[in-house]
Amino acid sequence: MIEYVPILVLMCFAILIASIIVGASYLLGPRISNKTKLSTYECGMQTIGPTRMKINIRYYIIAMLFLIFDIEIMFLYPWAVVMGGLKLFGFVEMLIFVIILFIGYIYVWRKGALEWE
Amino acid sequence: MLQEIPSGLCFILSGILFTIGAIGAIIRRNVIVVFMCIELMLNAVNLVFIAAANALSSMDGSVFVFFIMTVAAVEAAVGLAIFVMVFRLQNTVNAYEVHLLKG
Amino acid sequence: MNFGEIIFLLIIIVTMGGALMAILSGSIVYALMGLVTAMFGVAGLYIYLDSPFLAMMQILIYVGAVSVLIAFAVMLIGPLYRRPKEWTTAGKFGAALGVALVTLFMFVRFVTGTFPRGGNPFFDMTTKEIGRLFFDNLVLPFELISLLIVVAILGAIMLALFSRGNK
Numbered sequence: 001m002i003e004y005v006p007i008l009v010l011m012c013f014a015i016l017i018a019s020i021i022v023g024a025s026y027l028l029g030p031r032i033s034n035k036t037k038l039s040t041y042e043c044g045m046q047t048i049g050p051t052r053m054k055i056n057i058r059y060y061i062i063a064m065l066f067l068i069f070d071i072e073i074m075f076l077y078p079w080a081v082v083m084g085g086l087k088l089f090g091f092v093e094m095l096i097f098v099i100i101l102f103i104g105y106i107y108v109w110r111k112g113a114l115e116w117e
Numbered sequence: 118m119l120q121e122i123p124s125g126l127c128f129i130l131s132g133i134l135f136t137i138g139a140i141g142a143i144i145r146r147n148v149i150v151v152f153m154c155i156e157l158m159l160n161a162v163n164l165v166f167i168a169a170a171n172a173l174s175s176m177d178g179s180v181f182v183f184f185i186m187t188v189a190a191v192e193a194a195v196g197l198a199i200f201v202m203v204f205r206l207q208n209t210v211n212a213y214e215v216h217l218l219k220g
Numbered sequence: 221m222n223f224g225e226i227i228f229l230l231i232i233i234v235t236m237g238g239a240l241m242a243i244l245s246g247s248i249v250y251a252l253m254g255l256v257t258a259m260f261g262v263a264g265l266y267i268y269l270d271s272p273f274l275a276m277m278q279i280l281i282y283v284g285a286v287s288v289l290i291a292f293a294v295m296l297i298g299p300l301y302r303r304p305k306e307w308t309t310a311g312k313f314g315a316a317l318g319v320a321l322v323t324l325f326m327f328v329r330f331v332t333g334t335f336p337r338g339g340n341p342f343f344d345m346t347t348k349e350i351g352r353l354f355f356d357n358l359v360l361p362f363e364l365i366s367l368l369i370v371v372a373i374l375g376a377i378m379l380a381l382f383s384r385g386n387k
Contacts, residue, residue: 004267008227055296060201061380063292064194067285068373071190074277075365078351090355097366104370113377127265129327130232134239134258136323140316141243149248149293153255156286157239160262163278171269176353179271183350186281187365191372193286197293198379204297 061113072101127168134161148200148210152193159189228268235261248294256287273347 079094086093108114138157145151163182170178204210207217238261241254259282266275354362 057201057296057380060198060289060292060296061377063289064198064376064380065373067190067194067281067289068369070280070285071187071369072366074187074280075362077276078273078347078354081347082351082355086355093355093359093362096363100363100366100370104373108373108377111377111381113381124269126228126232127269130235130265132323132327133236134262136320137236137239137243139319139323143316143319144312145243147248149290149297150243150251153242153251153290156282157242157255157258160259160282164262164265167266167269167271167274171271176349179274179350180353180358182274183277183354184361184365186277188368190281190286191369193289194376195372195379197289198376201293201296202379210297 058113058116065108065113068104069101072098124168124172127164131161131164131168134158134164146212148203148212148215149197151212152196152200156189156193159185231261231264231268235265249291252287252290252294255290256283259283259287273350 075097076094079090083090135158138154138161141154141157142151145154163185166178166181166185168178170176200210203215207215209215235258238254238257238259242251242258243254245251245254259278263275263278263283266272266278
């Protein structure tokens with residue numbers, strides 16, 4: 001387990017620094033509030049109409065494509081580790097995998113899901 | 118004792134996680150929260166696979182987890198797309214109000 | 221009880237706390253945060269169970285991607301709808317209680333029983349082992365996964381673009 005100690009130290013430092021920053025600004029900063037300060041901020045103006053608008057579904061499509069190709073990267077990792085001992089067979093295997101995914105990518109592209117008009 | 122054989126405790130923990138997920142899927146109504154509970158249950162199953170693989174010194178468990186994770190991620194992509202579409206069409210994600218398929 | 225065990229127990233507590241937060245929190249964003257915490261804790265447990273590659277996979281896929289996807293879905297759905305009345309009827313409460321009791325019963329059976337242990341104790345699920353297994357024995361399932369992913373892409377894109385074509 002000793003090789004994971006740096007990760008633990010990193011996490012401790014991350015938590016420590018984040019709590020120091022937030023806690024210091026909470027403790028040291030003056031809190032004088034008036035009505036203008038507490039109002040909802042939007043470019044310094046009062047908001048007009050409902051602020052909860054409908055969000056474009058393209059954000060979701062981008063996130064979904066990120067997830068899908070994230071999985072593909074996960075499968076590339078072990079392949080890259082054992083690549084040396086696999087000769088041509090492993091390469092062809094991975095090539096088929098990537099080509100099938102590439103067909104999906106081409107489909108998404110041609111369908112216009114990546115365009116942000 | 119814990120560090121030599123952590124799998125025994127991990128079995129119990131995964132059982133608890135699965136129970137928490139199942140109870141959440143029963144008592145919540147928001148579809149997204151139900152979906153999150155299902156993800157929690159899948160995580161519990163993954164944990165028990167890994168713990169069993171560790172206890173039995175076998176590779177099969179990690180292969181199962183590999184496939185389960187992939188299928189779960191793909192299911193998340195499609196399932197959430199369905200929820201978004203249901204919301205656009207019916208303006209609700211309450212699990213009780215979405216009953217178009219109910220005869 | 222040494223240092224590693226304390227960390228192990230801490231991870232277990234964090235995982236269970238995150239899971240409880242995920243199902244009990246009224247706000248959907250806090251529930252998502254609890255889910256992320258629970259998944260992070262499960263990744264830590266994978267490291268204790270000698271499979272660091274799966275821990276990395278858990279962090280990359282669940283903590284990194286699936287939670288972001290859920291957050292985007294919350295962004296598209298969450299704030300708009302009227303919040304449904306949570307904390308439902310006595311019947312569902314009874315069902316939840318039933319699930320808990322059945323699990324408790326099975327726990328008692330499990331704890332009193334024993335799990336068989338075998339194989340060599342010096343066993344490590346390294347990335348290399350997983351790669352060997354995949355590219356030597358499991359060639360067909362590996363290729364089928366790519367097909368599954370492509371089908372998922374098609375389905376999700378069709379669903380997501382459906383509203384635009386419909387209007």
